Amino acid sequence: MKVYKIPEATVMRLSVYSRFLHQLLDEGVNTASSEAIAQGVGVSSAQVRKDLAYFGEFGTRGVGYRVDELYGHLKSILGLDHDWNIILVGAGKLGSALALYQGFAERGFHVSTIVDNDKKIVGNKLGMVTVEPIEVMTQRVKEKDIKVGVLTVPASAAQNVTDLLVEAGIKAILNFSPRVLKVPNTVILRNVDLSVNLEVLSFNLNMNKKN
Amino acid sequence: MKVYKIPEATVMRLSVYSRFLHQLLDEGVNTASSEAIAQGVGVSSAQVRKDLAYFGEFGTRGVGYRVDELYGHLKSILGLDHDWNIILVGAGKLGSALALYQGFAERGFHVSTIVDNDKKIVGNKLGMVTVEPIEVMTQRVKEKDIKVGVLTVPASAAQNVTDLLVEAGIKAILNFSPRVLKVPNTVILRNVDLSVNLEVLSFNLNMNKKN
Numbered sequence: 001m002k003v004y005k006i007p008e009a010t011v012m013r014l015s016v017y018s019r020f021l022h023q024l025l026d027e028g029v030n031t032a033s034s035e036a037i038a039q040g041v042g043v044s045s046a047q048v049r050k051d052l053a054y055f056g057e058f059g060t061r062g063v064g065y066r067v068d069e070l071y072g073h074l075k076s077i078l079g080l081d082h083d084w085n086i087i088l089v090g091a092g093k094l095g096s097a098l099a100l101y102q103g104f105a106e107r108g109f110h111v112s113t114i115v116d117n118d119k120k121i122v123g124n125k126l127g128m129v130t131v132e133p134i135e136v137m138t139q140r141v142k143e144k145d146i147k148v149g150v151l152t153v154p155a156s157a158a159q160n161v162t163d164l165l166v167e168a169g170i171k172a173i174l175n176f177s178p179r180v181l182k183v184p185n186t187v188i189l190r191n192v193d194l195s196v197n198l199e200v201l202s203f204n205l206n207m208n209k210k211n
Numbered sequence: 212m213k214v215y216k217i218p219e220a221t222v223m224r225l226s227v228y229s230r231f232l233h234q235l236l237d238e239g240v241n242t243a244s245s246e247a248i249a250q251g252v253g254v255s256s257a258q259v260r261k262d263l264a265y266f267g268e269f270g271t272r273g274v275g276y277r278v279d280e281l282y283g284h285l286k287s288i289l290g291l292d293h294d295w296n297i298i299l300v301g302a303g304k305l306g307s308a309l310a311l312y313q314g315f316a317e318r319g320f321h322v323s324t325i326v327d328n329d330k331k332i333v334g335n336k337l338g339m340v341t342v343e344p345i346e347v348m349t350q351r352v353k354e355k356d357i358k359v360g361v362l363t364v365p366a367s368a369a370q371n372v373t374d375l376l377v378e379a380g381i382k383a384i385l386n387f388s389p390r391v392l393k394v395p396n397t398v399i400l401r402n403v404d405l406s407v408n409l410e411v412l413s414f415n416l417n418m419n420k421k422n
Contacts, residue, residue, distance in 0.1 A: 009220055015410040078410050079417030093311055097304035103389055103406040148412060172412040178314055188415045192408050195314040197401055199226040199289050201359060201383040204399045206290030
């Protein structure tokens with residue numbers, strides 16, 4: 001399958017579609033039209049068809065998509081047809097919340113190692129995982145062949161931790177620290193700024209007020 | 212100022228630009244080219260110019276943008292030129308992390324009320340705010356004229372809480388619960404699924420492997 005450059009917004013919607021299809025499977029629904037998917041997730045049916053068209057021909061005209069088939073395709077496209085080990089660096093409030101977030105494991109993301117540099121936190125159990133001292137970080141990445149790191153450390157520590165993770169062989173970083181990070185081209189970096197979500201809301205509230 | 216339909220991706224980038232401009236102001240930088248902004252946030256300079264063009268003419272050819280002026284414009288566009296009161300419903304691990312998240316207050320979002328239905332949590336202090344019983348929720352929204360609600364409740368409670376918030380006069384909801392919510396057209400709903408971010412990473416890791 002030849003894949004062209006896919007817009008990130010499309011990837012995020014594929015993720016949402018796949019969740020909705022999983023819900024349909026749970027409800028015993030076998031086929032779904034693009035209209036049904038569109039309505040279920042709150043986009044237009046043209047958008048659904050356009051997004052799926054990036055990855056070839058799915059579905060049958062007049063019948064719609066086979067739910068299990070499309071769900072399997074989307075999982076494969078999203079890299080969710082196998083499990084991922086994750087290292088979580090920083091076990092403060094946000095780190096703890098992420099470590100215990102059910103949604104990760106459901107989608108095949110397993111927090112297999114948690115490290116922190118705070119001696120008061122090291123030794124705590126978060127779900128099934130015990131927080132280890134940050135000194136074992138690179139060793140755990142190598143021995144468990146971990147490819148994905150999640151950073152919830154203070155801004156001041158973020159670049160240093162990133163450099164160590166990259167050196168240890170991490171290929172993708174999800175960064176919750178409010179800091180612009182430098183990584184080599186071979187490493188995928190994604191920054192999550194939780195306040196951006198609130199700003200999209202306030203932008204829209206502002207626009208509604210003016211109209 | 213006449214504003215046309217702005218893509219959400221643009222709004223999210225405006226939020227990122229404004230954060231970078233704030234950083235420049237802190238560093239005493241007075242003017243910035245679109246190239247400098249582009250490099251600072253990791254997009255193309257054409258993208259910066261296109262995003263800003265939605266809102267009229269900023270900047271001077273050959274000189275660039277006045278940092279303080281552009282920052283002021285962006286804050287106003289994003290609805291950040293005044294503060295917002297927020298009610299946080301659900302004070303579990305994720306709710307606590309959000310309540311204590313510095314980034315919100317920095318951008319003018321003040322968590323002024325926190326409620327939970329768990330008697331063991333009610334009475335806890337999160338920063339300056341004491342967790343109150345969920346029974347006072349609608350009363351607080353009305354008396355404090357709160358427009359924005361943040362939901363970190365279990366999926367099973369999410370729609371019920373949403374209905375009560377809407378009835379009380381909430382105009383925008385940021386939903387962290389893994390549940391598709393129904394709101395009237397007059398209410399802005401934004402769903403945050405934290406695992407979507409990981410799925411964008413796994414998608415890209417998958418693509419890199421194939422290329």
